[in-house]
Amino acid sequence: MIAPDDSTSRHFIREIIENDLKAGKHKTVVTRFPPEPNGYLHIGHAKSMCLNFGLAADFGGRCHLRFDDTNPETEETEYIEAIQRDIRWLGFDWGQHLYYASDYSERLYQYALELIKLGKAYVCTLSTEEFKDYRGVPTRPGKESPWRNRPITESLELFQRMREGKEAEGAYVLRAKIDMASPNMHLRDPVLYRINKTPHHRTGTTWPIYPMYDFAHCLSDSIEGITHSICTIEFEVHRPLYDWILDVLKVPCHPQQIEFARLNLSYTIMSKRLLQELVNSKVVAGWDDPRLPTLAGLRRRGYTPEAIREFCRRVGVTKVNSLSDVALLEHCLRDDLNKRSHRVMAVLNPLRVVLENYPDGREETFEALNNPEDPSAGARRVPFARVLFIERDDFQENPPPKFFRLAPGRTVRLRYAGFITCQRVIKDPATGAIKELHCSYQPPAPKGQAPEGSKVKATLHWVSATHALQAETRLYDRLFTKENPADEADFKACLNPASLQTVSAWIEPNVRGAQPGSRYQFERLGYFCVDPDSTDDKPVFNRTITLQDTWAKIQQAQRISTCKMSKS
């Protein structure tokens, strides 16, 4: 159970808002979530959404969804749809407040004209190379453009020509007139508008000029009456420019920009560029590949929105760059899935078991709890017969210490179905490989207690060989072998070759007809989710996450200690 922990849901941004409200600076809270439609949303965006939508909801305000679509080169309608789908899935709602920066084109253009008239902006004729040269470097001031003092009327005329499409891309830009010697690079007469004739996914060829982020964002915020404009810390150095524009122009309001540290997650990448690269190079199957931290990928993998939101709550909000442990995300996931998933039995790596004393042709069913954590989930019946499959890992001919599953002469419990004792191990005479086990069977006692005097320490999952449904399972592991792949010289060099294993499985027939997205716990194995690739005759299950596996830990510890012993 996740105990409510108020200490982690309180943070400095909430405090700022509380104080603003208390001081009467605002009557309500208006935030915005401003994705650029040039890629899919990932769990880092989830943190931002939890902040913006969450804070607005907590204070009874509203959160706008605004597409920051001011760059026609990279943006596409596909992304607009995917982004909305993902936000809704995560559980957030923008109501009527869906906006596009591109809808503000005319107003933004008028603001730009205003800026020129105020003598605070000018059209600059410098080429890109010259521009770079004049800008200087952080440690040394830049030089003023020779066009800086171009007459206002000339700038006005040129800017209008730019807008009418009469000028070539790169020929001119509109620049703010601030301070070429500023230690803040963003104040060195930043570009406000550039010419770009690429058709825009929404406005087509109506606009041959596009505002830069710094110009469009603060004004869009102001136009929408945003009170708190929350963004990530790389925009901290942009804040003086955000404020400059809103101070110089006559605008509806002046929102407060507040920065927080973006989310980084161990063993994965969050950069849109790198994600795009994995998708383009077909390293993964698409933006919704279940190994990706995209919301579409996590959804397909079987993550719940609740688990993601709880994770975001628990990592907190600060201005410190950090790398959050993916184990916390996984913990939140297991915690949620444990409470809600129906249990079912499935065998991934089958070992045939023949019950010597169980009549051939006889069948019966045993009642099994759908979810021991939730009595209201009810029960189901699982078919049982003479030939079963158990997990190959659950038998060892020469059991190591602490292995208390099945072994020759040993008795174990079958989940909900009684007990078996291993009598004989049948091997392939040619290879020596274990073919099947012959066991004696003892039906279950009323409460499942072990037979008097026996030392039954394990309970195994099983399926009836004739009744089991064959399915494909996709076993996922982390995509990368390094904690912070983005730090590597070549992030693709640390891809985990075993991040996906496709394995066929035998599943109890109760899952027949399960719809894509349905989640189950395969007892003792992990949580699985029906993939959209499923067909009527062949379901496909994605392994969302394994169960905690104490035995695996013991084994690993044993391996390490034998390794040490052989070394010394």
Next chain:
RNA sequence: UGCCGGAUGGUGUAAUGGUAGCACAACAGACUCUGGAUCUGUUUGUCCAGGUUCAAGUCCUGGUCCGGCAACCA
């Protein structure tokens, strides 16, 4: 060598001058028809050096280290 941020256990975070707390991870135990879940316990921390103060993670000074900033991207 410029400017802006930041630094609390392995990780993430809290403590708003007054007992350094929580979660994850790790480890140990209890319980259990999932070696699951649950419960209990243990280990581990204020970047450094000075100063102010009865008292400093918190305030001051100096340093160290880390992140960001030099797209006509966002």
